[in-house]
Each structure stands twice: as C-alpha cells, then as structure tokens.
Amino acid sequence: MTTVLVYHDLPISKHLMNQRAGLTVRGVDTSEEALLALPDADVFVTNPSGWEDRFLAGLDRGDWVQATSSGYTAFPVETFRERGITFTNATGNYDAAVSEHVFALAFALSRGLPTFIDSQREHDWQREHGTALTDWTGKTMTIVGLGSIGNTIAERALAFGMDVYGTKRSPDDYEGVLADERVIASDDWRSVLPETDLLVLTVPLTPDTRGMVAAAAFDALPDSAVLVNVARGPIVDEAALVDALEAGDISGAGLDVFETEPLPPESPLWELEDVIITPHVGGRSAVFVERFADLFLDNYDRRRAEKSLRNAIVE
Numbered sequence: 186m187t188t189v190l191v192y193h194d195l196p197i198s199k200h201l202m203n204q205r206a207g208l209t210v211r212g213v214d215t216s217e218e219a220l221l222a223l224p225d226a227d228v229f230v231t232n233p234s235g236w237e238d239r240f241l242a243g244l245d246r247g248d249w250v251q252a253t254s255s256g257y258t259a260f261p262v263e264t265f266r267e268r269g270i271t272f273t274n275a276t277g278n279y280d281a282a283v284s285e286h287v288f289a290l291a292f293a294l295s296r297g298l299p300t301f302i303d304s305q306r307e308h309d310w311q312r313e314h315g316t317a318l319t320d321w322t323g324k325t326m327t328i329v330g331l332g333s334i335g336n337t338i339a340e341r342a343l344a345f346g347m348d349v350y351g352t353k354r355s356p357d358d359y360e361g362v363l364a365d366e367r368v369i370a371s372d373d374w375r376s377v378l379p380e381t382d383l384l385v386l387t388v389p390l391t392p393d394t395r396g397m398v399a400a401a402a403f404d405a406l407p408d409s410a411v412l413v414n415v416a417r418g419p420i421v422d423e424a425a426l427v428d429a430l431e432a433g434d435i436s437g438a439g440l441d442v443f444e445t446e447p448l449p450p451e452s453p454l455w456e457l458e459d460v461i462i463t464p465h466v467g468g469r470s471a472v473f474v475e476r477f478a479d480l481f482l483d484n485y486d487r488r489r490a491e492k493s494l495r496n497a498i499v500e
Contacts, residue, residue, distance in 0.1 A: 190226035192219040200478040233259035265499045272499040279468040280337040286467035290439025322346040327381040330388030336361035378405035390417035403429035411437045415467040418443035441467040
C-alpha cells in the first residue's frame with residue numbers, strides 16, 4: 186500500500202484516486218494539514234509556493250517528493266539527496282501552455298488587441314488603429330533560458346519566420362531546434378540585445394538571475410523591442426522596467442510574473458498602455474491536471490518496477 190499526500194490548489198488528488206490498486210490518495214488544503222499528514226505518507230505532491238522546509242520533519246529515507254512545477258529552486262534538493270529522498274519535477278508538462286502564452290502576449294501587443302477590445306466594448310469601428318500594427322516575421326527573438334519550455338518557444342518562433350537566439354549555461358549540451366551558432370552561453374546574453382526585437386525570459390530564478398534584466402539591458406535593446414516574462418518576476422528590475430517603458434526605451438511588455446504577487450494595486454504597471462498583465466497563469470491549462478496525473482502515474486509505475494523515473498532530480 187502506497188499513500189500519496191497532495192497539497193495543491195488544483196484537484197490533482199481527485200484525478201489520482203482509484204487509478205491504481207494499492208494507491209491511497211489524500212488531498213489537503215493547508216500547510217498545517219500537510220504537516221500533520223506527512224508522517225503517514227510515502228509520496229508528497231506539491232508546488233514550489235506550497236513547499237515549506239518544516240515539511241522535512243515528516244519525510245523519511247525512501248520517500249518521494251513530486252513537484253508539480255518545472256522549476257524547483259524552492260525545494261531543498263541537497264537535503265533530499267543527503268537524506269535519501271527521491272525528488273522529481275514536472276518538466277515537459279508546461280511546454281505547450283507557456284509557449285502559447287508567450288505568443289499570446291507578443292501577438293496581443295504587435296496586433297494591438299487591447300485597443301481593439303476596448304473599441305469592441307464601445308461598438309466603435311476604429312480601423313485607423315491598423316496603421317500602428319506590426320508583425321514578427323523576420324524579427325529576432327532572444328530566449329533567455331533554453332530549457333524544455335525555451336526550446337518549445339524557439340520551435341514555434343521559427344515556424345513564425347523569426348530569427349531566434351537562445352541562451353544555455355552549457356551550449357555544447359543543447360540538443361534542440363536552434364543551430365549551434367544561435368545558442369549562446371548564459372553569460373553572453375547581453376551581446377545580442379541590440380538586435381533583439383522580442384526578449385523572452387524563461388530562465389529559473391537564482392542568485393545569478395535575480396535582477397539580471399535591469400536598466401542596462403533596456404538601454405541596449407532597440408526602442409521598438411518588447412519584453413515577455415513568463416519566468417519569475419524578480420528576474421526583472423521592475424522599477425527599471427517602468428522607467429524604460431515611460432521613457433520609450435522599449436515599446437511594450439507582456440508580463441505574467443511580478444516581483445510581488447498579486448501585483449499591488451498601486452503598481453504603475455497597471456496603468457501603462459503598452460503593458461499586458463496576466464496573473465501568473467502562463468502554465469495553466471484545462472488539461473494540466475490530466476497531464477500531470479499521467480506523468481505521476483507513469484512514474485509511480487516505474488518506481489514499483491524499480492525503473493528510472495522521468496524528470497528525476499534526486500533518485
């Protein structure tokens with residue numbers, strides 16, 4: 186008998202129940218409930234925002250922690266390794282949703298959709314707005330962070346006729362869709378900013394990436410450039426972004442993540458016409474829970490068969 190404890194705001198536990206003989210699934214709504222239930226669980230499913238280091242007290246050697254996210258910097262990976270706790274993430278599950286969200290934001294800005302939606306509400310036929318529209322064909326995208334999501338974005342960008350650069354900590358390890366000369370080392374990302382029309386952030390939040398996109402980066406970008414951030418808010422210096430937008434140093438931003446979430450009502454970003462805001466939903470999809478359940482159950486079967494797990498960070 187295996188007991189899985191799920192601490193998440195989506196109905197993951199319901200999708201896992203009755204899926205395997207001998208698999209008991211319990212969902213909890215609060216961290217206090219999770220803390221009390223963990224000693225009786227063999228598997229813990231949660232996301233980075235739900236993780237608390239005090240949960241370690243309820244985990245034993247041989248237990249398994251499954252993150253519902255691709256990013257895992259919030260989890261104590263080295264402690265898991267030292268204590269013999271298996272840890273896996275959900276790399277791959279977000280690729281389609283996040284990459285499509287990137288283009289939803291980019292196209293909304295390039296095709297003026299907020300303006301047209303406002304006109305639609307007023308029943309106002311404003312065809313003259315069309316003179317300000319642009320397109321991305323032949324433009325250059327730079328993706329900071331060529332992981333699974335970044336590579337999927339690159340694949341779609343190429344299909345739209347864009348030139349694409351991407352950054353990778355070790356370019357020689359890249360096995361994606363971009364040509365070798367288009368993959369640059371993470372430390373060199375600023376070198377391509379002067380020719381970048383669309384800057385897309387998909388890099389994890391680390392001490393090295395925190396605040397990396399600041400005033401110097403906005404100065405280096407063309408005035409017509411657009412920023413899309415679907416990574417983590419603190420990667421961008423938000424005050425510098427506001428200054429750049431107000432000064433016309435860049436032409437727009439599509440933002441799904443922010444330094445403080447929810448975005449405070451007093452943030453000037455709410456009022457800027459060349460900004461599109463979504464509330465950290467880039468990875469959400471009506472089929473996310475189903476995809477995650479498929480991943481988890483596959484790993485559950487692999488674990489019982491003593492096979493390597495998918496997306497194993499610590500095994």
